[in-house]
Amino acid sequence: xxxxxxxxxFLSIQEGENLTVYCNSSSVFSSLQWYRQEPGEGPVxxxxxxxxxEVKKLKRLTFQFGDARKDSSLHITAAQPGDTGLxxxxxxxxxxxxxxxxxxxxxxxxxx
Amino acid sequence: GAVVxxxxxxxxxxxxxxxxxxxxxxxxxxxxxxxxxxxxKQSLMLMATSNEGSKATYEQGVExxxxxxxxxxxxxxxLTVTSAxxxxxxxxxxxxxxxxxxxxxxxxxxxxxxx
Numbered sequence: 001x002x003x004x005x006x007x008x009x010f011l012s013i014q015e016g017e018n019l020t021v022y023c024n025s026s027s028v029f030s031s032l033q034w035y036r037q038e039p040g041e042g043p044v045x046x047x048x049x050x051x052x053x054e055v056k057k058l059k060r061l062t063f064q065f066g067d068a069r070k071d072s073s074l075h076i077t078a079a080q081p082g083d084t085g086l087x088x089x090x091x092x093x094x095x096x097x098x099x100x101x102x103x104x105x106x107x108x109x110x111x112x
Numbered sequence: 113g114a115v116v117x118x119x120x121x122x123x124x125x126x127x128x129x130x131x132x133x134x135x136x137x138x139x140x141x142x143x144x145x146x147x148x149x150x151x152x153k154q155s156l157m158l159m160a161t162s163n164e165g166s167k168a169t170y171e172q173g174v175e176x177x178x179x180x181x182x183x184x185x186x187x188x189x190x191l192t193v194t195s196a197x198x199x200x201x202x203x204x205x206x207x208x209x210x211x212x213x214x215x216x217x218x219x220x221x222x223x224x225x226x227x
Contacts, residue, residue: 033215042116042205042218043156088155090216098212100146105155 004091004103012109013079021074021106023089028069030094037086046074079110115139116208118219125196126227132192133222135206141186142208146216147179150203162189163212196226 007022023032031050035043047056049065049072056063060083062075076083089103115138125131135145144163148156160176162168162183170176178200180192189208193200203223207216 035218040203040221040223042118042207042220045215045217048215100158100216102148102156102158107153 004089004101006087006089006103006106008106009104010107010109012111015080015110015112016078017110019076019079019108021076021087021108022071023073023091023103024071025091025101026070027091027093029091030069030098031092032065032069032072033090033092034063034072034074035088035090037088043088076108079108081110081112084108084110114208114215114217116142116206116217116219118206118222120222121220122223122225124225124227127197128195130192130194131196131224132190133204133206133224135189135191135208135219137187137208137217140208140210142189143186143211144209144214145183145189146207146209147181147189147191148205148207150205150221152203156205159191193224196224198226200224201226 005024033048034046037043047063052067052069054065060077064073087106091101093099117136119134146161147159149159150156158171159174160168160170160181162181164183164186168181178194183189203221205221207218209216
């Protein structure tokens with residue numbers, strides 16, 4: 001059974017601080033997506049990473065895919081209250097059939 | 113763009129009734145659609161995967177007779193919760209993908225409350 005563990009589960013920080021969220025699995029992903037979800041809404045896609053070692057930047061967000069494609073991280077620089085939300089990673093496993101697995105989620109709160 | 117809508121946004125029903133939730137891809141054709149369930153403060157749990165024109169594939173532990181999924185066209189999938197009970201109350205989210213293995217685009221979700 002493929003599992004995606006995210007850490008930390010909860011994070012409360014002050015505006016301006018930096019943070020990193022991790023997404024780990026013992027299985028190899030074909031690709032991985034990061035989403036942000038606000039209460040009462042569906043997840044919104046932030047990025048897709050495909051290549052091992054890939055780094056993508058989206059303004060103050062930096063996404064990294066592990067060399068072995070088993071893990072990923074999301075780093076936020078100078079967090080703002082607008083970054084508050086549930087961050088979800090989702091891995092795609094392509095071993096004969098495609099399987100999408102969502103991570104356990106990281107709930108971030110940025111205090112003004 | 114890749115916009116996915118859901119209807120209704122929220123629904124309250126009596127125990128024993130059936131509720132249908134629609135998921136539409138508004139500006140692209142979705143070969144594959146997914147249905148998820150999300151409990152408060154938890155991650156998404158995949159219920160089933162549906163491909164246009166074929167039967168849905170349900171995840172282990174999801175009752176196919178209780179959660180009926182139809183994917184009749186490339187832009188519409190429906191989830192019907194049959195004989196709903198209070199334990200079926202949840203946030204149901206669909207997503208659509210141009211093809212299996214491609215990025216999923218999520219709908220805004222439907223909150224179901226069964227009294």
